[in-house]
Each structure stands twice: as C-alpha cells, then as structure tokens.
Amino acid sequence: VSEFVSSAVAGVALGGVFTLIALGLVLAYRATSTLNFAHGEFMLLAAFLVGRWQADRMGKDGIAVVLAILIVGAVGGLFYLAVLRWMIGLPEFVGVIATLGLAAILDGIMAIAFPAGSYSISLSWLPSRSVHLADATVSAGQLIAAAVSIGVAGAIALVLRYSHLGTKIRACGQNPLLASQGGINVQRIYAGSWIIAGLLAGFAGIIYGAINSVDDSIISVALLVFPATILGGIDSIGGAIVGGILIGLLQSYTATYLGDQYTDLTTYVVLLITLMWIPQGLFGTRRVVRV
Amino acid sequence: MKTRADRLWRVLVGESAWQLAIAVVAVLTIVAVAGDSVFATYVLDSCLLACIGAIGLNLLMGTAGQASIGTAAFLAVGGFVAAGLQRAGVAFPIAIVAAGTGAGIAGFLAGLPSLRLRGLYLALSTIATYYIVMFLADQYQAHAVGSLGFVLPPLFGGYTIIWQERYWALLLGIITIITICVVAAVSGGKTGRALRMIRDHDIAAAAIGISARRYKLGAFAFSSFVIGIAGGLAAYFVGSVSTDNYPFNLSVQYIAMILLGGVDSILGAVIGAAIVSCLPSVIPQVLDSLLGQSATTYGSEVAEILYGVIVIVFITRAPGGLVGLLSRRPSKRLARKLLDPPPAAVGTEAKSTR
Numbered sequence: 001v002s003e004f005v006s007s008a009v010a011g012v013a014l015g016g017v018f019t020l021i022a023l024g025l026v027l028a029y030r031a032t033s034t035l036n037f038a039h040g041e042f043m044l045l046a047a048f049l050v051g052r053w054q055a056d057r058m059g060k061d062g063i064a065v066v067l068a069i070l071i072v073g074a075v076g077g078l079f080y081l082a083v084l085r086w087m088i089g090l091p092e093f094v095g096v097i098a099t100l101g102l103a104a105i106l107d108g109i110m111a112i113a114f115p116a117g118s119y120s121i122s123l124s125w126l127p128s129r130s131v132h133l134a135d136a137t138v139s140a141g142q143l144i145a146a147a148v149s150i151g152v153a154g155a156i157a158l159v160l161r162y163s164h165l166g167t168k169i170r171a172c173g174q175n176p177l178l179a180s181q182g183g184i185n186v187q188r189i190y191a192g193s194w195i196i197a198g199l200l201a202g203f204a205g206i207i208y209g210a211i212n213s214v215d216d217s218i219i220s221v222a223l224l225v226f227p228a229t230i231l232g233g234i235d236s237i238g239g240a241i242v243g244g245i246l247i248g249l250l251q252s253y254t255a256t257y258l259g260d261q262y263t264d265l266t267t268y269v270v271l272l273i274t275l276m277w278i279p280q281g282l283f284g285t286r287r288v289v290r291v
Numbered sequence: 292m293k294t295r296a297d298r299l300w301r302v303l304v305g306e307s308a309w310q311l312a313i314a315v316v317a318v319l320t321i322v323a324v325a326g327d328s329v330f331a332t333y334v335l336d337s338c339l340l341a342c343i344g345a346i347g348l349n350l351l352m353g354t355a356g357q358a359s360i361g362t363a364a365f366l367a368v369g370g371f372v373a374a375g376l377q378r379a380g381v382a383f384p385i386a387i388v389a390a391g392t393g394a395g396i397a398g399f400l401a402g403l404p405s406l407r408l409r410g411l412y413l414a415l416s417t418i419a420t421y422y423i424v425m426f427l428a429d430q431y432q433a434h435a436v437g438s439l440g441f442v443l444p445p446l447f448g449g450y451t452i453i454w455q456e457r458y459w460a461l462l463l464g465i466i467t468i469i470t471i472c473v474v475a476a477v478s479g480g481k482t483g484r485a486l487r488m489i490r491d492h493d494i495a496a497a498a499i500g501i502s503a504r505r506y507k508l509g510a511f512a513f514s515s516f517v518i519g520i521a522g523g524l525a526a527y528f529v530g531s532v533s534t535d536n537y538p539f540n541l542s543v544q545y546i547a548m549i550l551l552g553g554v555d556s557i558l559g560a561v562i563g564a565a566i567v568s569c570l571p572s573v574i575p576q577v578l579d580s581l582l583g584q585s586a587t588t589y590g591s592e593v594a595e596i597l598y599g600v601i602v603i604v605f606i607t608r609a610p611g612g613l614v615g616l617l618s619r620r621p622s623k624r625l626a627r628k629l630l631d632p633p634p635a636a637v638g639t640e641a642k643s644t645r
Contacts (some may be wrong), residue, residue: 104599
C-alpha cells in the first residue's frame, strides 16, 4: 500500500508538471493550430537559466525564476511574431516543421550558452525532506510541486473560462474570422497565447528541474506530454489538466510496477489507442479528419 | 509559351527528374573516391547514406503525402537487424536485404494508422512507432550485448583507412544510384500517379478505383524498406549499433532534408541530404577559416542553429525547396506576368506540370 501511495504522489507531481506543459501546448495549438515541438526546449531554457544563476550564485533565486520564465515567454511571443504570424493560409503541418526548426536553433544556442550541460536547481519552497502520508514516505517537494503546478494550471483554466480575456482567447481559437469581426485583435491574442505557452513551459521546466535534474533529458519530457494533450483533447483546456494527471499517474505506476524502461512504451501505446479509437480525446472537439 | 530550353529545364529539375539526381550522386561518389582526405571521404560517405534514407522518406512524405516523424525508428530496425544477423554470422548482402525487409515489415505495421489518420495525428502515431521500436531495440540490445551496443567489424577490413572509405564510397554510390532508379520507376509510373492522386484528391482517387489502403501501406512498407537498407548499411559503415545512435532528432533531420531539397523530388532529396548531412562537418571548417581557431569549439552548435534557421526559412519562404526555386525560373515567372495568360492557358499549364 505504501508503494501505491508514494507512486500516486510521484505520479500526481509528475502529472502536475505535465498539466502545465499540456496547457501550454493546448494554448499554442488553439492559437495557431501548431503543435509545438520546441516546448521541451522552452522548458530546458528556463531550467538552464535558473540552474546557471544558482551555480554562479548571482543573487536571489526568486528573481532568477521570474526572469527565466519571462525570457521563455518572450521567446514564445517572438517566435509567433517572427514566424507563425506569416503562416496564415499555409497547411498546419508547416507550422509544426517550423517549431522543429526553432527547436534546433534553441538546442544550438543552449549548447553554446550553457556548456556545462547539467545543473541542479534547489528552490527554498520545494524542500527535499520527506513526510509520512498514510504509512507511506513521500517527498514533501513532490507534494508541494504537485499542489503548485495543478493550482497554477487550474487558475489559468479558470481565467480562460470566466474572464473577458479568456473569452477572447477561446473566440479566436474557435473562429478567428468572426472574432476579428467582433473587434478582437486576433494577432495580439495569438501572440499572447504563445507568450502564456512559453511562460507555462518555463515554469514547468523549473519545477521539473527542481524535482529531478537539469539536463537535456528535459526535452524528451515534453515529447512524453503529447500523449497527454491528445488524451485530454488537443484543443481542450480542461482536458490538458485531466490528461496531464492521467499520464503522470500512468508513468509513475508503470515505473513502480513494471520498471522505468517501460514508461515511454506505455505512454505512447496509450497515445496510439487514443488516436485509433477517440482521436478527438476525452474532451476535445470532434473535428479530426479520418481517412 | 514553352521553349525547348524550358522543356529541358523541366526534365532536369521537375518532379520526376532522376537523371540529374544520378549525376549528383555520381559526382559525389567520384569526388569521394578521388579525394585524398579520409575525413572528406567519410563525410561524403555519410552523405550518400543520408541520400538513400532521404529518397526513401521522400517517397512516403513527398509522393504519397503521408507525414512521418518515424524515420529514426526504421533506420534503427535496419541497423539492429543487420547487427544481429552479422553476429549470427550471416553474410553482408543478405544482412542488408534482411535489414530492409525488417524495416519494411515495421513500416507496414506503422502504416496501419494511416488508414484512419492523417496530417498531425498520423505524425504523432509515427512518434509512437518510434518509441515502441526504441523500446524493443533497447530490450534486444540489453539482452544480447549489454548497454554499449553492437560492434561490427569493418567491412573492408584488409585495406588502409583511406581505401576503406573509398570502397565504401563506391559501394554506397552504386546502391544510391540503384535506389534512385528503382524509386524513380515506382514514383514515375502508375504507382506514383496513384500515390499523388491519393495525396492531392483522396476522395476522387477512391472514386476512380485507386485503393488507398493498398497504396498507402505499400508506400509505408517500400519507403521503410529503403530506409532500412540505409540503416543496415549505416550499421556496417559506422561499425557500431546502439540505441543512442537513433535519437528523435534524427527523424527531424530527414524531414529537413526533403523539405530543404524539395518535396516529391528525388533530386531534391539528394540535394537536401547532401546539405543537411554536410552542414555539421563543413560549418566548423568555414568558421575556422573565417574566424581563426578559437571559433572551432562552437562549430557544431553554429551548424545546428544554421540548420534550424534554414528549416524555418525554407518552410515559410520556399515550400518547394531548392528544386522548387530552380524549376520556377524568375525569367519564366516574369514572362508569365507580362503576358498575363487567359485562364484556359493557366489550366493547361497546370496540367502539363503534373
């Protein structure tokens, strides 16, 4: 039982990070119909920035975290303004390839800027000590990380659901033409979506880096979140949260009961099953073209 | 308004242009064999290997229009089959054919989702293929040889290093040219027309009796067969096979090759493969001579950045790739603009390019 509980906590902590990543992916997808293959690089960039800051002991960690997240947000916004904005009318897949190009650019830049390649992040509000929960020993840091990331993701989902801005973002996602006719600056909303996607990726990268370690394996974490976005529904904000937690739990239980090497396999088998039977996901819009 | 020069130009760089592709490969091979530098010959050999893979992927992604980010998986299948058979004592040619066949079967299975999915969703399913293949490869590697991977003895072991590379260049050049001929025959004939019909007008294709199921699975299987051959050859060429040799980004590089050169063009695949596989070796040298020795440390990183920029620029500014740029000569575009042809002429023009 203790194994079950501690993997549940680890799974929800992982799922919380996945939720943040998935939410960013979904927002970017809703804005420009682009699945962002550079999301892992976004995460790694933020984690590297904080890791290097701490390694060099440059000052308060809080500033570093905020700065790193803002920088990644700026990268997301700039990518939209410089590249994706000009892709209106081109096939969706063109934007996806462009994000692969962005990923290569960021990989190259990060290899130059962070030659150590591996850092560690310690955040004062993510303690490494463990606590007891229902006769299981779980990491306090993981509990807090789970709470914080799910809290942030939930808050953003609520903002998108109920605020005026959220209505605008959803309107642009559903029908850009009508939205622009209604007086919404569609391009500004899209740029904003990409900035928020970047911010979320940066935050997720820092939290993931703090629970685990900071090296380029973070990039493959984002690849493991694609199944979560598809499972929840690629254009569903609530689905991103549910899908993220489900995939997090799946990976954690797979690692506990089958072994670490099986996590990629089960995650992607779930993706295949989802694609074949419910390609729109649990909560997504049913508009997938089947052949 | 077509002159003889225009027609010749289209034959040389158009969709079914394979003669020029063979010429490019022949030049690469001759340069590789004639060169004195082991390193240069090695780079050109890798380049020829990439050509084979890119031609295979181009048939699937370009001609048949089926998005795939799973190239690394098929290269891995080819590599692992070749390595496993080599360990079992099977001769080189049989191992290579088996590598292709194994990858072809894997491709057939990976193509099954294409009967229901397309575009981004199909691409995601090929990523699933990648992870499943890498899992199986990892298990096989762990049980057979341990985490360091397979080691293959050099194929031309009795010769000096430079002659080994030269023999490789000859072998790869010949195989690449054979590949071009076979793929050109497939994509230039009835099969190619059917694949392009499915790509561009799938409902019409079904209406005139083209079986999407048969052609799509066939395209997946044949393209993976070619990629698997490249993977098997690469295993012998590099001399080692390990799961670390097949990162996710490898698939991305192959996509970049065919986009850069020109989608649905064998010549484009060859040019794209040459550029993408030479960038990491050439850029450091260029930087070296431009900025002095100190820049060398960042050569491969700069190459990666440049590669990303090229991908973004080409996908946004020149969706037809280099070949697309070539085949639409500015003078011709200008002439069309000046003459302002009536709609009927545009129609025949569009038909004749197909």
